[in-house]
Amino acid sequence: MTRYAMVVDLRRCVGCQTCTAACKLANSTPPGVMWRRVVDVETGTFPNVQRVFVPTSCQHCDNPPCVAACPSEATRKRDDGIVIQDYEMCIGCGYCVTACPYEARFKVEAVDFAYGDEPMRHEAERYNDDMNGVVQKCTFCVDTIDAGIARGLTPGIDPDATPACVNSCIANALTFGDLDDPDSNVSKKLRENRYFRMHEEEGTGSNMYYLWDKGEITL
Amino acid sequence: MKQTRKVASGPWPRLQRAWDIRAAFNFVGGGTGAGLLVMALLAALDGRAWFVAAFLGLAFVAFGLFMVLLEIGKPWRAFNVFHHPQTSWMTREGVVALPLFACGGAALGLNLLGLERAGVIALAATTACALGFLYCQARILRAARGIPTWRNPALTPYILAAGPAEGASLYVALAVWTDGGTAWALPLAMALVVARALCWLWYRKGLDRTGAPEASLEVLDRMAPGFHLAGLALPLGLMAAALLGMPGGAIMATAGGLLAAIAGWQAKRVLITRAARTQGVAIPRTPVRGRGQSHAGARPGWIGR
Numbered sequence: 371m372t373r374y375a376m377v378v379d380l381r382r383c384v385g386c387q388t389c390t391a392a393c394k395l396a397n398s399t400p401p402g403v404m405w406r407r408v409v410d411v412e413t414g415t416f417p418n419v420q421r422v423f424v425p426t427s428c429q430h431c432d433n434p435p436c437v438a439a440c441p442s443e444a445t446r447k448r449d450d451g452i453v454i455q456d457y458e459m460c461i462g463c464g465y466c467v468t469a470c471p472y473e474a475r476f477k478v479e480a481v482d483f484a485y486g487d488e489p490m491r492h493e494a495e496r497y498n499d500d501m502n503g504v505v506q507k508c509t510f511c512v513d514t515i516d517a518g519i520a521r522g523l524t525p526g527i528d529p530d531a532t533p534a535c536v537n538s539c540i541a542n543a544l545t546f547g548d549l550d551d552p553d554s555n556v557s558k559k560l561r562e563n564r565y566f567r568m569h570e571e572e573g574t575g576s577n578m579y580y581l582w583d584k585g586e587i588t589l
Numbered sequence: 590m591k592q593t594r595k596v597a598s599g600p601w602p603r604l605q606r607a608w609d610i611r612a613a614f615n616f617v618g619g620g621t622g623a624g625l626l627v628m629a630l631l632a633a634l635d636g637r638a639w640f641v642a643a644f645l646g647l648a649f650v651a652f653g654l655f656m657v658l659l660e661i662g663k664p665w666r667a668f669n670v671f672h673h674p675q676t677s678w679m680t681r682e683g684v685v686a687l688p689l690f691a692c693g694g695a696a697l698g699l700n701l702l703g704l705e706r707a708g709v710i711a712l713a714a715t716t717a718c719a720l721g722f723l724y725c726q727a728r729i730l731r732a733a734r735g736i737p738t739w740r741n742p743a744l745t746p747y748i749l750a751a752g753p754a755e756g757a758s759l760y761v762a763l764a765v766w767t768d769g770g771t772a773w774a775l776p777l778a779m780a781l782v783v784a785r786a787l788c789w790l791w792y793r794k795g796l797d798r799t800g801a802p803e804a805s806l807e808v809l810d811r812m813a814p815g816f817h818l819a820g821l822a823l824p825l826g827l828m829a830a831a832l833l834g835m836p837g838g839a840i841m842a843t844a845g846g847l848l849a850a851i852a853g854w855q856a857k858r859v860l861i862t863r864a865a866r867t868q869g870v871a872i873p874r875t876p877v878r879g880r881g882q883s884h885a886g887a888r889p890g891w892i893g894r
Contacts, residue, residue, distance in 0.1 A: 379876075380872075380875075380876035381876040381877060381878050409599065409600045409870045410599070410600070411600045411870060411872055411887055411889065412887070412889075413872075413875050413884060413885070413886060413887040414875075414884060418884075420875050420884065422872060422875050422876060422886075422887075424600070424870055424872060426870065435732070435734040435735070437676075438676040438677065438732065439676075439677055439678075439679065439732050439733070439734075440673060440677060441669070441670040441671075441672065441673050441677040441679040441680040441683065442666070442669035442670060442672045442673065443669075443672045443673045444669070459666075459669055459672075460662075460663065460666075460669075461661050461662065461663050461664075461666045461667060461669050461670060462661045462662020462663045463657070463660070463661045463662075463670070463679065464607030464608055464660075464661075464662075465607075465677075465679050465729070465733070467605065467607035467735070468605055468607055468608060468733035468735050468736050468739070468865070469732060469733050469734050469735055470734070470735045471734050471735045471867075471868060472735070473603065473735065473867050473869075477606075477607050477662065478662075479662065502662075503662030503663050504662050504663060505662075564874075566872070566873050566874060568870070568871060568872070569868065569871060572734060574734075580872070581876070582874045582875065582876040582877060582883055583874075583876065583877040583883055584877075
């Protein structure tokens with residue numbers, strides 16, 4: 371089996387938001403809709419404070435609350451673990467938005483472009499009217515992955531089969547791959563580092579892992 | 590056509606914008622409608638007129654569902670809501686609504702045709718469906734795992750208690766002016782209003798047990814004194830005065846009933862549109878950089894566990 375996951379090395383992320391910009395360019399999301407974003411978290415008390423940059427998006431959970439909540443089966447989990455959204459089935463009720471513990475879903479009310487009423491070139495190229503009036507979210511760039519696999523490429527290794535955010539990261543903080551393959555890049559990183567998953571207590575089985583130190587002991 | 594630009598930034602819990610006042614109306618309509626249908630059935634079993642209460646109950650449920658239809662992005666795909674009964678409480682709510690309106694329509698029709706006994710049987714089936722509908726609504730909120738103030742298990746009993754309390758209070762406000770009678774309705778409404786208040790306190794303590802966004806708790810705590818005054822103390826006093834046969838009892842019962850119902854509706858509006866914050870971002874550890882150490886993480890904007 372295949373189970374795609376993303377590993378985020380918090381030690382490397384510098385909060386540059388290049389992945390955010392790459393995602394917006396690749397997926398042409400409307401203003402205010404960020405399938406991928408980097409959250410700036412400040413910890414500690416003065417003078418011992420620290421900033422942590424936390425990239426986040428749809429976590430493609432093993433037990434996705436959005437899938438259970440969706441009344442129309444527009445949200446589904448593929449065999450490879452990727453949670454997808456069928457824009458032609460979605461009724462735009464927004465229930466999945468409230469069901470997601472990661473704020474990863476966006477209900478788009480109407481057509482909106484970044485600058486005025488006319489779309490920019492990438493917005494025009496990627497425009498899909500089916501995505502208005504419904505809920506949208508990160509797909510791990512599933513089209514790229516599927517096209518890459520069809521060409522014999524390996525997601526997470528070959529850029530043409532890898533999500534745009536991972537390809538764009540300037541600090542190599544993002545890694546994508548197959549968690550069920552013990553020799554994959556993500557499996558190796560998880561073996562060699564300590565990690566946590568966000569809101570683990572919710573039992574969602576997030577497939578986004580955050581590395582915070584070297585070593586094999588996990589939280 | 591421009592939409593309001595909503596940027597999800599910052600680690601703090603954010604007010605959800607997916608559901609607005611229209612969604613709140615669904616919970617108001619479902620709860621009050623179910624409560625009115627319960628009261629209509631009790632009136633029928635007592636041999637009193639029940640048509641108006643049953644009609645109003647169905648109208649409340651229908652109004653709530655119509656508001657949902659206005660809220661969804663693709664209303665002409667509304668029938669897709671029936672696709673996922675395996676796990677979705679919203680699908681189940683829709684499924685239960687079908688026999689609810691079928692039985693309700695039959696009950697009203699049979700009553701109009703003078704078939705009283707058959708009408709009451711259909712009304713009993715309608716009421717059972719309405720209670721199922723209300724239960725689905727309570728579970729819809731519980732399954733909204735991204736909103737800590739909704740997913741709290743203690744909210745389920747509150748929603749289940751609030752509906753009958755609102756319906757009974759509204760019934761009392763109407764019944765004193767019609768043939769419905771208030772001999773049993775007044776004390777029942779008072780008991781349900783007290784039960785609703787107790788469930789609210791249980792819910793609020795539940796949020797303390799599980800933790801919740803600070804801003805959500807602030808909203809709920811700011812609302813609580815008014816809710817307990819207008820939704821408990823004043824209605825109880827007015828209904829008790831009416832029960833004791835004081836002059837102007839009918840007016841007091843009406844005022845008490847309306848107050849209790851409106852306070853409940855307001856509480857639901859606040860729950861859905863004002864206190865519904867996401868849980869924000871949480872990190873249990875900070876990353877180790879260079880020769881540094883990892884420190885305890887952070888959960889900005891959160892109170893409790």
